[in-house]
Amino acid sequence: MHEMSLCESVLQVLENEAKRQHFSQVKAVWLEIGAMSGVEIEAMRFCFDVIVRNTLADGATLEIIEIPAQAWCLDCAQTVAIQQRYDACPHCGSYQLQVTQGDEMRIKELEVT
Numbered sequence: 001m002h003e004m005s006l007c008e009s010v011l012q013v014l015e016n017e018a019k020r021q022h023f024s025q026v027k028a029v030w031l032e033i034g035a036m037s038g039v040e041i042e043a044m045r046f047c048f049d050v051i052v053r054n055t056l057a058d059g060a061t062l063e064i065i066e067i068p069a070q071a072w073c074l075d076c077a078q079t080v081a082i083q084q085r086y087d088a089c090p091h092c093g094s095y096q097l098q099v100t101q102g103d104e105m106r107i108k109e110l111e112v113t
């Protein structure tokens with residue numbers, strides 16, 4: 001389950017930020033998860049609760065923002081919604097698509113005390 005190691009890296013970021021910004025507790029974390037990132041949201045929630053136990057983020061709320069997958073179609077010259085990588089353009093059927101969002105995972109915001 002790679003969500004476990006993802007949560008560990010999230011915690012690492014939180015600890016680094018705590019040192020840098022001098023806060024001692026994290027109350028909430030907003031995490032953006034792309035539709036194609038392969039991250040399972042339920043697994044992420046479960047792992048997060050386990051990983052942050054007895055850390056500066058113990059009891060913190062995990063808010064997940066799902067980012068839809070989008071690509072730029074070279075033939076249509078516009079942004080189109082896709083379900084997964086290597087999908088055809090839903091408008092013209094072209095495979096000349098460049099994924100522009102949906103495969104990322106990042107921390108968007110923190111609430112700290």
Ligand SMILES: [Zn+2]
Nearest residue numbers: 073076089092
């Ligand atoms: Zn197209």
